Amino acid sequence: MTEVVSLMDIDDDDNAGDRSAKPINKGKSGAAPSDGKATPWVEKYRPQSLADVAAHRDIIDTIDRLTSENRLPHLLLYGPPGTGKTSTILAVARKLYGAQYHNMILELNASDDRGIDVVRQQIQDFASTQSFSFGVKASVKLVLLDEADAMTKDAQFALRRVIEKYTKNTRFSLICNNVNKIIPALQSRCTRFRFAPLDPVHVNERLKHVIEAEGLDVSESGLTAFVRLSNGDMRKALNILQSTHMASKKITEEEVYLCTGNPLPKDIEQISYWLLNESFAESFKQISNMKGRKGLALVDIVREVTMFVFKIKMPSDARVQLINDLADIEYRLSFGCNDKLQLGSLIASFTKARASLVAAAK
Known part of the structure; x- marks a missing residue:
C-alpha cells in the first residue's frame, strides 16, 4: 500500500561542489559483506538490488519507476522491523550511484544521533555541499536516517527546515517503526510507504x-x-x-x-489441555513443573496459548473476553509482575472461559 503525499522532480542542473567531502556512515552498513563464515546471514543475504527484495512489489515497483525517471521524492518508509525498509533504500542508492555509492550518501542511525546538533552539523554540512560524481545516474545526494522515530522533536523541526532548504541537491529518506512519532510537518514533506509484516x-x-x-x-x-x-x-x-x-x-x-527457547506446539497443546480440563491446583502444579523443567518463560506460554484460543470452538463473546484477559496478563508480565500471580490469573481466565463453554453446551 502506498500513500503518495508529494513528488519533487530531481533537478537536472549540473551541481558543482567538493568531491573530497565524504559521508560519515553509521548504523546499518550498506556495503556488500564478505562471504566469511563469521558474516551474519542478515548482511550476507541482504538484497543488493530492488529486484532482490523479497516482498512489497507494489512499493518496490513504484520506487523503482520514480528512480528510473529521476523523480525520486523525499521518502518516509515505516513499518515493523525486518520488513525490508533499509534494504529497499540501500538498493535504491546502489542503483542511483553505482561505484560512487559511499560518496553520495550520508547514513545515520537516529537512535544514536538523535539530537538537534546532528541536524545542524552533520546533516546540514553534508546537504549544503555539492559533489562532482562522475558516472552516476543522479546528481542529487541522499541522506538516510534510520530509526527516525527516535529523534527528538527539536531535531525533527530542525530537519524540516533543512529538507526545505536543500531539496535542490539532496534527497532525504526517513525510516522508522512508529510513524506516529514523526511530526506531521516532516510527514507532509515525504512520500510515505508502509511496509507490512512479510507474508x-x-x-x-x-x-x-x-x-x-x-x-x-x-x-x-x-x-x-x-x-x-x-x-x-x-x-x-x-x-x-x-x-x-x-x-x-x-x-x-x-x-x-x-x-x-519457545514452547513446542505439543507443549502448548498439553498446557491448554490442563487449562481447560484440570482443577486450578492441578493446572498450577503441572504448568509450574513444565516451566521449570523446560526453562519456559510465562510470557511465551501466554503468547502461544493466545494463538491456540482461536482454534477452540467457543462463543464469540467468551473468546473475546479470554483474549482480552490474556493480553492484560502479557502486558503485566512485560513490566516484571510476579510470575506466580500471573500464572494464577492465566488459569482463572480459562476457568471463566470453561464455564462459558459448559453453559453453551447446555
Missing part, C-alpha cells in the same frame, strides 16, 4: 534460498517453525536459522524451538 510465503521462499546456498539440512517441519516464529520479520527468521545451524547439523522443528 509467510515470501519468508519461506527466502529461507529456502539461504538454505540451498548454505547447504543446510532442514526438515519441512523445521522450515515451518522458522516461518512461524519469525512473525513476518525476515531479519528474525535469518538470525534464528543461523543460530540453529550453529547448534545442530540436522535442523528439525524441535531443534528450532529448543534453540529459541
Whole structure:
C-alpha cells in the first residue's frame, strides 16, 4: 500500500561542489559483506538490488519507476522491523550511484544521533555541499536516517527546515517503526510507504534460498517453525536459522524451538489441555513443573496459548473476553509482575472461559 503525499522532480542542473567531502556512515552498513563464515546471514543475504527484495512489489515497483525517471521524492518508509525498509533504500542508492555509492550518501542511525546538533552539523554540512560524481545516474545526494522515530522533536523541526532548504541537491529518506512519532510537518514533506509484516510465503521462499546456498539440512517441519516464529520479520527468521545451524547439523522443528527457547506446539497443546480440563491446583502444579523443567518463560506460554484460543470452538463473546484477559496478563508480565500471580490469573481466565463453554453446551 502506498500513500503518495508529494513528488519533487530531481533537478537536472549540473551541481558543482567538493568531491573530497565524504559521508560519515553509521548504523546499518550498506556495503556488500564478505562471504566469511563469521558474516551474519542478515548482511550476507541482504538484497543488493530492488529486484532482490523479497516482498512489497507494489512499493518496490513504484520506487523503482520514480528512480528510473529521476523523480525520486523525499521518502518516509515505516513499518515493523525486518520488513525490508533499509534494504529497499540501500538498493535504491546502489542503483542511483553505482561505484560512487559511499560518496553520495550520508547514513545515520537516529537512535544514536538523535539530537538537534546532528541536524545542524552533520546533516546540514553534508546537504549544503555539492559533489562532482562522475558516472552516476543522479546528481542529487541522499541522506538516510534510520530509526527516525527516535529523534527528538527539536531535531525533527530542525530537519524540516533543512529538507526545505536543500531539496535542490539532496534527497532525504526517513525510516522508522512508529510513524506516529514523526511530526506531521516532516510527514507532509515525504512520500510515505508502509511496509507490512512479510507474508509467510515470501519468508519461506527466502529461507529456502539461504538454505540451498548454505547447504543446510532442514526438515519441512523445521522450515515451518522458522516461518512461524519469525512473525513476518525476515531479519528474525535469518538470525534464528543461523543460530540453529550453529547448534545442530540436522535442523528439525524441535531443534528450532529448543534453540529459541519457545514452547513446542505439543507443549502448548498439553498446557491448554490442563487449562481447560484440570482443577486450578492441578493446572498450577503441572504448568509450574513444565516451566521449570523446560526453562519456559510465562510470557511465551501466554503468547502461544493466545494463538491456540482461536482454534477452540467457543462463543464469540467468551473468546473475546479470554483474549482480552490474556493480553492484560502479557502486558503485566512485560513490566516484571510476579510470575506466580500471573500464572494464577492465566488459569482463572480459562476457568471463566470453561464455564462459558459448559453453559453453551447446555
